[in-house]
Structure formats: structure tokens, C-alpha cells
Amino acid sequence: MASLTYDLTLAGLSVGGAAALTGIGLVVTYRATGVLNFAHGAIAMVCAYLLRQFTVEWHWPLWPSAVVTLLVVAPAIGLALERFVFRPLAVLGGDPAQTLVASIGVFVLLVGGAALLWGQGARDDAPTLVAADPWGQLGVAVAVAAVVGAVLRPSGGRRAPRRWTRFGRELRAVVDDRSLAVLGGIDADRVAAAGWAFGSFTAGLTGVLLAPYVRLDPYGMPLLVMEVVAVAVAARMRSLPVAVLVALGIGVAQSQLTRFHPSGWAEPLIQAVGANLFVVALLVAALVLPGVGTRDALPRPATPPVRTPAGAWIVAVVLFLIPLGFAGRDLHTSVQVPALGVILLSLVVVTGRGGQISLGQAAYAGLGALFTALLAAGRFPLLPSLPEPAALLTAVLLVAPLGLLTGRPAIGRHGLALALATFAVGVGVSRFVFAQPYATSGLTLDRPAGLDGDRAYYVVELGLLACALLATHALRRGRTGRALAAMRDDEAGAAAAGVPVPSLKLAAFVAGAALAALGGGMLAMGVRAFDPAAFDPVRGLLWFAAIVVLGADSTLGALAAAALLVGLDAGTRGGVAAAVIGVLAALTGRFPAGPYEAARTALTRLRPERSPTPTPLGARVRAGLRAAPGNGRPASHTTAPPEAPRPTPHTTAPAPAESGGGRGRKRGPASRRATPSTRPGPPPPSAPRSSPRPPSPPASPPSPRPEPSLPLQARALRVSYGGFIALDGVDLDVPAGRVSAVVGPNGAGKSTLFHCLAGTLRPSRGAVRLYGRDVTRVPAHARTRLGVARTFQQLAVFPSLTVAENVRVGAEQGRIADPGAAVERALRLLGLDGPARSLPAAGLPTGTLRRVELARALAGSPRVLLLDEPAAGLDTYEVAALTRVLRALADDGTALLVVEHDLDLVAGLADVVHVMAAGRIVTSGPPAEVLRALGPTDPRDPLDPAAGR
Numbered sequence: 001m002a003s004l005t006y007d008l009t010l011a012g013l014s015v016g017g018a019a020a021l022t023g024i025g026l027v028v029t030y031r032a033t034g035v036l037n038f039a040h041g042a043i044a045m046v047c048a049y050l051l052r053q054f055t056v057e058w059h060w061p062l063w064p065s066a067v068v069t070l071l072v073v074a075p076a077i078g079l080a081l082e083r084f085v086f087r088p089l090a091v092l093g094g095d096p097a098q099t100l101v102a103s104i105g106v107f108v109l110l111v112g113g114a115a116l117l118w119g120q121g122a123r124d125d126a127p128t129l130v131a132a133d134p135w136g137q138l139g140v141a142v143a144v145a146a147v148v149g150a151v152l153r154p155s156g157g158r159r160a161p162r163r164w165t166r167f168g169r170e171l172r173a174v175v176d177d178r179s180l181a182v183l184g185g186i187d188a189d190r191v192a193a194a195g196w197a198f199g200s201f202t203a204g205l206t207g208v209l210l211a212p213y214v215r216l217d218p219y220g221m222p223l224l225v226m227e228v229v230a231v232a233v234a235a236r237m238r239s240l241p242v243a244v245l246v247a248l249g250i251g252v253a254q255s256q257l258t259r260f261h262p263s264g265w266a267e268p269l270i271q272a273v274g275a276n277l278f279v280v281a282l283l284v285a286a287l288v289l290p291g292v293g294t295r296d297a298l299p300r301p302a303t304p305p306v307r308t309p310a311g312a313w314i315v316a317v318v319l320f321l322i323p324l325g326f327a328g329r330d331l332h333t334s335v336q337v338p339a340l341g342v343i344l345l346s347l348v349v350v351t352g353r354g355g356q357i358s359l360g361q362a363a364y365a366g367l368g369a370l371f372t373a374l375l376a377a378g379r380f381p382l383l384p385s386l387p388e389p390a391a392l393l394t395a396v397l398l399v400a401p402l403g404l405l406t407g408r409p410a411i412g413r414h415g416l417a418l419a420l421a422t423f424a425v426g427v428g429v430s431r432f433v434f435a436q437p438y439a440t441s442g443l444t445l446d447r448p449a450g451l452d453g454d455r456a457y458y459v460v461e462l463g464l465l466a467c468a469l470l471a472t473h474a475l476r477r478g479r480t481g482r483a484l485a486a487m488r489d490d491e492a493g494a495a496a497a498g499v500p501v502p503s504l505k506l507a508a509f510v511a512g513a514a515l516a517a518l519g520g521g522m523l524a525m526g527v528r529a530f531d532p533a534a535f536d537p538v539r540g541l542l543w544f545a546a547i548v549v550l551g552a553d554s555t556l557g558a559l560a561a562a563a564l565l566v567g568l569d570a571g572t573r574g575g576v577a578a579a580v581i582g583v584l585a586a587l588t589g590r591f592p593a594g595p596y597e598a599a600r601t602a603l604t605r606l607r608p609e610r611s612p613t614p615t616p617l618g619a620r621v622r623a624g625l626r627a628a629p630g631n632g633r634p635a636s637h638t639t640a641p642p643e644a645p646r647p648t649p650h651t652t653a654p655a656p657a658e659s660g661g662g663r664g665r666k667r668g669p670a671s672r673r674a675t676p677s678t679r680p681g682p683p684p685p686s687a688p689r690s691s692p693r694p695p696s697p698p699a700s701p702p703s704p705r706p707e708p709s710l711p712l713q714a715r716a717l718r719v720s721y722g723g724f725i726a727l728d729g730v731d732l733d734v735p736a737g738r739v740s741a742v743v744g745p746n747g748a749g750k751s752t753l754f755h756c757l758a759g760t761l762r763p764s765r766g767a768v769r770l771y772g773r774d775v776t777r778v779p780a781h782a783r784t785r786l787g788v789a790r791t792f793q794q795l796a797v798f799p800s801l802t803v804a805e806n807v808r809v810g811a812e813q814g815r816i817a818d819p820g821a822a823v824e825r826a827l828r829l830l831g832l833d834g835p836a837r838s839l840p841a842a843g844l845p846t847g848t849l850r851r852v853e854l855a856r857a858l859a860g861s862p863r864v865l866l867l868d869e870p871a872a873g874l875d876t877y878e879v880a881a882l883t884r885v886l887r888a889l890a891d892d893g894t895a896l897l898v899v900e901h902d903l904d905l906v907a908g909l910a911d912v913v914h915v916m917a918a919g920r921i922v923t924s925g926p927p928a929e930v931l932r933a934l935g936p937t938d939p940r941d942p943l944d945p946a947a948g949r
């Protein structure tokens, strides 16, 4: 008995040892470069093939071959990747999404290259470097872990030589902040190169150790290696001991599970789990544990979208009609193109329109194919046998809700974490559904009656493809299209505009799953069988890379990718298409938005220059003043719309006083001294405001009276980050018709308070109330719909939409009776109703974008407006203009809260100032008093007596 347990444990330790090596390699590369190397498994596969090439094909002795493979070729691959793929990306700013796409590109390139060089079949004659004795593999893993641990040990560690720990220190510095490390004199490129070389060495070691015991083939082995990525995720991409222990633990558990042979329904399940425990761990690590690497999802569009010329569509239609003239094998192959086109359109919906990474789309396509085949064969549980068209439709309906498998994790995950979650779903479905006996035992599928011939079937496919294209195009138009674009361009900004981001993400994934299932079913019908290999997770990576490099948001790009993938592989050798897509994806850094987008951008640059920057707000105000001399308010801005359901504060003109100062003039002490003297005295918090400003012009209707109750209240708010208390019992009232300001030193808790009020952060204690209603647990987008709008310190506009569309997103998500009129009012008020309205937001100057963001917030007719450092990036003139607009809004009854470092602005704008320090509000009052009491200190640190020295 003991011997069986012992033997199984040893076998498990052997598997765990190889997994531990992978984990170590992934963690070290990640820590040195910030890249989760999806190509790790592919490098392992290439090294295993190379060792076999040296020994089996060229008859070199084993150990010299191993030395060349592991100590020369493997590190050289790493160095080449660092130098030619990832260093250019790091220099460009290390966008995590681009590095992810690049590493997937390298994966696809190596897989395609290996298939080209060594063929797609599996080899079973890989040389054995370390004997089957499990101690050998385990010993190698432990030795590597020990060396790495010594190098990375914090300096001062007693057992570590100092010269080793210097590299560890540099490594940590580069990982924490590359640009800061470079400023500190560290050669970041050298550190990254060392990380890549070592990571590739461990990949190679894993490959040559595993190759004799698993199938050595271009597709299977990389996937097998990447299945153990769970080990690195469980270690939070940091801790080597955790990675090693988790790897060994899963290896032993997986081995011990082979002893169980339950009978009945549980048998296949236990067997599947026992054979794929690393996949189960991947699912748990990627879907249950909090995500790692949660930065931006995909590269944001740096350039405005360019309309596809009609000529390109005509060419595409002609090209897709050409196969109708084919016959025999060519026509039979062509049948795959429209089906793959539909599958790739599903990625356009999820990734291009919705901005979400989806590496698991092959799972949905495969489920569509499998369900269609099972339904048509009458083998689907609880459902009768269906004719093929009905089977396809039912399969689509059944797969669509399964889109929640990846849609649900996408709600709280971005970037790498979402990539891992969707990859895990793809691998899980492949292993637990497609690899099961019912799916692999020759499942055939007939075509619908009358479509037996390839030509007739191709025509029907073209019809379905046209429907899919129309549906995908519809997602670019209208309210949903704008909301999707907003979510893709800036998720926080979209939520602030009232877009229900979580449900929109779910809808995108559900629609994507339905389209993928349709394409998968069409593909299976086309080849008359369900082939699990056609929906392998590697395909998911290849399709994602293809879509990204050919223009994720381009339906034409999807069609081109489908034709390229099928055509190249059929017309040349298997693997060419993957190699081509891989090269393009790996070079993604050289073409920021992909070659296709880059080409389109280049075309755009050949066009005439755009119209000049729109007239600034101040000029509009001056023009208005000239038009209405004496009253100080531009006549066109003064009419309150009768249809407005509640006070529409933004309908009143900006305050008139033009305090001087040309564009770009610096704001200095003079403006700081002069402005407070014009401020009103301190009004009681809820008393009507007695403004010393000139009265409203007679032509204007009276402003709506401020609401007597308090729009927004915070009570006893407490927020802690880990053990650190960032907000400690904060009470705050934001009254209607007033501008409240929050100032304080860095780290005082201003942003944290702002987030609690806006709904982007939930306090651990306390409450936020809106007109008496507890909204503490109401999410940001729902708060916006209740009338709480906000702007961002870091601009959150939607670059792919025009100025007017940006504003429209803010108007049409709420309950505005007439969004069109609301948009026009907001554009007019902010001086954006000229030529600027039709310009894409991408590339507009900061001052204009601030106005766009404010106009978007105002278009929803907010009752409360929260502004996070609204003057950041504006010049003196723009700040003065902004001040007038905000003042006018408050006069109309809006409750304004401004978090601001600029005390001149606060003095000139606010009615009441709250000073924060160390997570509390320490003093409140009228600006003149509060700011005078603060004394001549550094305005950014009013409580620090040393700051002014």
C-alpha cells in the first residue's frame, strides 16, 4: 500500500517539478519585464524539437546538444525577443495590452514556424535528457529555484553574496518603475534581457525534460506547458516558493487521483479532473482569485476611426464571390472562409466594439459546432433529433448564455487578468468538453437538405455572413453603438456618463458567443464533422492575434483575416498563416494600432488638414458679450428650456465678468489676491445664496430656485486600504446652489472621498445620501442616472467618438426627455457648437477635452456635479472661463463639489472650503477665512508649516 502511495507521490513530484520550472520561468520573466509570456510553452516546444533535431536527425551526442540547446539557443531566443519585440514596446511606455498581444504573436509565430519546419504530426522519439526517475526532474527544479532565490534574495540576506543581490535590487527597481529605475542609473534593458534569457532557459529546460513523456507536436506541447500558468498566477506572479509548492502539490494530487475509480456518473468527471488538475487550478486561479495585472484592456485608439472606403467593400464582395467559380477541392476549402469570417466577427463584437480581450472564443465556436452535431444526431440530452437548420439555430441559442462564462469575469477584470480568465475558459471547455469520448468518437454532421453541394452551401453561407455583418455594423450605430464605443475607449468615463458597463459587457460576450457558435456550426456543417482540433485553444489565440493585427474594430479586417488564414494554410503549408499572423502581432509595437490600422492612419494623413481648433470658450463668451452689451450674458445662452423635467442648471450662461488675462497668461499672486475680494461672504450651509454678482439680465427667465434639501450628504465615511485608514469618519454636505471645495495635502484622502461620493469606491462604514436616499451601494453609472455627474482629473473622454457623440453619450443614458436638445444646450454652453462638434475627440487639445468632458456631464442634467481637479492642464484664460461656467451652474441650483489643488481657483469659485488632512475634514468655512487661516504656505500642502519655506 505504502509503495503505491510512494510511487504515485514520486510520479506526481516529477510532473510537479516540470510545472515548477515553468512557474519559475514565468515569474522571473514577469518580475524582470512586466510581461506574462504567453510564448513560454512555445519556446519549450521549439527547444524540445531542436534537441531532437540535433540528436535524432543530425546524430550529435546528447549532452553537447543539450548544452547548445539550453545554454545557447534558448537564451538567444529570449534575448532576441527582448531586443526586437519587447524592448521597443517598453520604450514606447510598456502598454500591457500591446505586450500581451506581442507575446501571443510570438506564441503563434513559433507554433506556426515549428509546424512549417517539422510538420504538424506528433513525434515520439524525443531524446531523454534526465531519466524517468522522478528525483532527476525534481532535483533540477529545486536546483533552479534555489539559484533564482539566491539571486533575488533581498540585500542584506545573510546567506546571499552581495554581488548577487545587486541584480535582485535592480530587478525589483525595474519592475516597480522602469523609467524611475533608468533615472536612478539602472540599465533596465540589461535587467530585462537577463530576465528574458533566463525565462527562455527555463522554458527550454521544461521542454526537453517533458518531451520524451508527452506528445511532441507544435500545438499540443505549448498548450500543455501553458496550462500550468496557474502555478504562477497562484503565486501572484511574485513568490517563487509559492509557485514551486503549488506546482508540486498539484502534481502529487493529480497523481494520487488516478487511484480513484468511482462507478456511475462521477467516473468520467473524476477521470477528467484527475487528468487535468492543472487546468482546474487554472480555472480557479483565473476565475476565482483576484486578478493580476488589471490595467487597460486593449490599446486605446490613438487616432480617430477612419471609414472604410466603399471601394474596399466592392473588392471584398468580388473576392468572396470568386469561389463560386471554383470546383472540387478549392471550392470545398473555400466553404470554410465565410464560416471562419462569422467566428472572427464575434471577436469584432467582443474585442473591437466592446474593447474586451477574449482568448477563449474558440470554445464558443466549438460548442456551437458540437451542439449542432449532437442535436442533429439526436444525442443532445433531453432534446429530440432536429433537422440541421433547426439544430444550428438551437445550438446558437444554447451557446449564447454560455457567453456569461467569460462575460462575468470581464466585469471585474481587465488586461492580463481578463486574458487569463478567457484563456482558462477556452482551455477548460477544450479539456472537459471537446476532449471527452462522446465528442471525439467521430461525430458527423450532414448539411441541410438541398445544400449538399459545396456551391449551394457556399451561397447560403454568404447569406449568413451578410446577416452577421449587418448585425455587427448595427453595433456601431445608435445609442448602443455609442455606449459600446464609450466603454471600449474609457470604462470609467462611460460609467460616469451613465453607461451600464457591467450589463453591456455581459451583452457583448453573449452576442459574441452567439456569433461564434453560428460560425462554428457553419464550419462543422461545411466539413461534415465535428473536429475538436479545429476549436483548440491555440486557435483561439491565433484568431485573437489575427483580429487585433488586422484591425479589431474592422469588419473588413475580420473577412480579410478569415480569407488569409484559410487561404494561406490551404495554398501553402500548414503553419504559414500562423507564422504570418505571428510576425505581425509580434511587431505590434512598431504599428501602434496594428498594421491595418497603421495603413489606414497613413492614408488619413494624406488627406487635407482638419479644420483648426475650435474657438475657445472665452472667445465665445466675449462674442456673446459683444452681442449682448450691458448685460454681460450671451443672449443665446439664457433661455431655460420649458420641457426640462427638473431644474436644468446648465441652461444659464457663464457669468459675465471677464477678469482679463490673455490666453496662456500665467496665474500669479495678483489674481490670487484680487479674486477673493470679489467673493461673497460665508453663507450658512443651507441658506439661499446672497450673491454680490450682477443680477441676471432682464431678458433671462429667473433661475430655478435652489432645492432647500441637501442633494448630497456623506456621513461618517470610513475607508481603509489594508491596514491604512484613508478616510476616518468624514461628514460632508454638498448643498444645492453652492460650490463646495475640498482641499488638502497630498494623501489627505480627497480622491478617496471623491470616489465614495461618485460611486467608484464603497466605504467600509458610513453612508452617502442623495436627497435623503441611501446610495452608498449604488454603482457609479446608476448614481449618474440619479443625477450625480462627475469629471475626472485624468481626462476620460472617448477618442473614437466625435465631440458631439461624446456629449450625446452623457445625454442618452439617463432619463432625459429630449437628449438631442440636451446635447445642443451643453455644446452651446461650453462653446463646442461650432465646427468642433464634428471633430473626433482623439488628438484635441486638453483644454477642449476638458470642455467636452464637462459638456458630457452637463448633458445628463445633473443635480450634483463632482469635479476632480477641473483646472488641471488648463491655462489662465481657460481657468477663468471654466470658473464662470461653474459659477453659473451653481447659480442655477446645481450642487457643485470641487476637489482642487489650485487655491486661486478655489478662492475665486467656492462658497465653502473643506480642508482635509490625514483622512479627516479638519476645518470648513468660507474661502476667505479658511485660506487666510492657512497662511502663506504651499497651496498644495496647506497644513504643512514647512511647505512654504
Ligand SMILES: Nc1ncnc2c1ncn2[C@@H]1O[C@H](COP(=O)(O)OP(=O)(O)OP(=O)(O)O)[C@@H](O)[C@H]1O
Binding pocket: 721, 724, 726, 744, 745, 746, 747, 748, 749, 750, 751, 752, 753
Ligand atoms: N488603492 C490604494 N491602496 C492603498 N492605499 C491607497 C490607495 N489609494 C489611496 N491610498 C492611500 O490613501 C491615502 C489617501 O489617498 P488619496 O488619493 O485619497 O489622497 P489625495 O488627498 O487625493 O492625494 P492627492 O492630492 O495626491 O491625489 C494616501 O496615503 C494613499 O497613498
